[in-house]
Amino acid sequence: MKDLTMFVDEKVKLNVRTTGVFVNNGKILVHKCNESGHYALPGGRVQAREDSITALKREVSEELGLEIENTNFIGAVENFFTVSEANYHEYMWMITGEFKDKSTYEKKRIIGHEKEEELIFEWIDIDKLKDIDFKPIEVIPYLKNIDGNVHHIVIK
Numbered sequence: 001m002k003d004l005t006m007f008v009d010e011k012v013k014l015n016v017r018t019t020g021v022f023v024n025n026g027k028i029l030v031h032k033c034n035e036s037g038h039y040a041l042p043g044g045r046v047q048a049r050e051d052s053i054t055a056l057k058r059e060v061s062e063e064l065g066l067e068i069e070n071t072n073f074i075g076a077v078e079n080f081f082t083v084s085e086a087n088y089h090e091y092m093w094m095i096t097g098e099f100k101d102k103s104t105y106e107k108k109r110i111i112g113h114e115k116e117e118e119l120i121f122e123w124i125d126i127d128k129l130k131d132i133d134f135k136p137i138e139v140i141p142y143l144k145n146i147d148g149n150v151h152h153i154v155i156k
Contacts, residue, residue, distance in 0.1 A: 001047035008089075015090040018052040019043035020060060020097055021074060021143060024105040027123040028143060030134065034117060036083075038133040041094070042121060044114075052093040060097075063112040063119055066104060068097040075151040079136055094139070096146065 004016035019041035022029040030039040044059035046052055053071050060068050077092040099105065105123075112119040124132065129140050138155045 001050060003045035003047055005045050007086075011085065011087055013086045013088050015088055016046045017043060017090060017092045018046050018055040018059065019092055019094050020056050020068065021094050021146065022068075022097060022099065023126070023143075023146065024123070026126055028126050028129070029110075029121055030124050030129075031112075032120045032122065034119070038135045039122075039124070039129075040135055041139075046093075053095055056093075056095050056097070063114050064110060064121065065112070067100040069100055071095050071097040073150060074146060074148075075139075075142060075153060077136065077139060077153045077155065079155045081136075081155075092136075094142075 006014055008014050020029070020043050021041060029042055031042045032039055042060065042063070043056055044063070046055040052073070056071065057068055060066055073093065073095050075094040077094065079088070079090040079092055081088050104110070108123055110121040112121055126144050129143065130137070134140065136155050139153060142151050142153065
């Protein structure tokens with residue numbers, strides 16, 4: 001299947017992304033992006049005709065070799081940003097979940113893979129997200145206070 005990411009004109013790119021919000025004992029799992037060096041929630045692009053939870057389960061399986069369960073949709077982020085002269089219009093779905101393999105929560109760092117590239121995942125104290133280069137920074141208040149409600153966040 002094809003990822004839901006495309007140029008809608010020569011300078012505007014539409015991107016649909018699903019992310020996992022995995023929290024344990026005040027820590028949240030984040031992924032360090034190799035290209036830019038910033039941290040983000042783990043996940044990836046949704047594929048055509050794929051729902052966001054199925055996409056997250058696929059991405060976690062592909063990148064970490066792990067299975068998740070007890071998923072719950074907690075928010076939609078409409079994110080507008082620019083990278084390398086491309087203006088992005090991104091829809092990012094935030095989904096909580098739990099790892100089936102409970103030993104995952106005991107590891108400080110997890111090495112994953114995407115194709116040939118090594119990916120680094122780390123458990124970071126939620127209160128320290130503001131101290132690292134985490135994007136989008138605007139979602140931190142929601143991550144610190146997951147209340148069971150669905151939130152709609154617009155970032156311009």
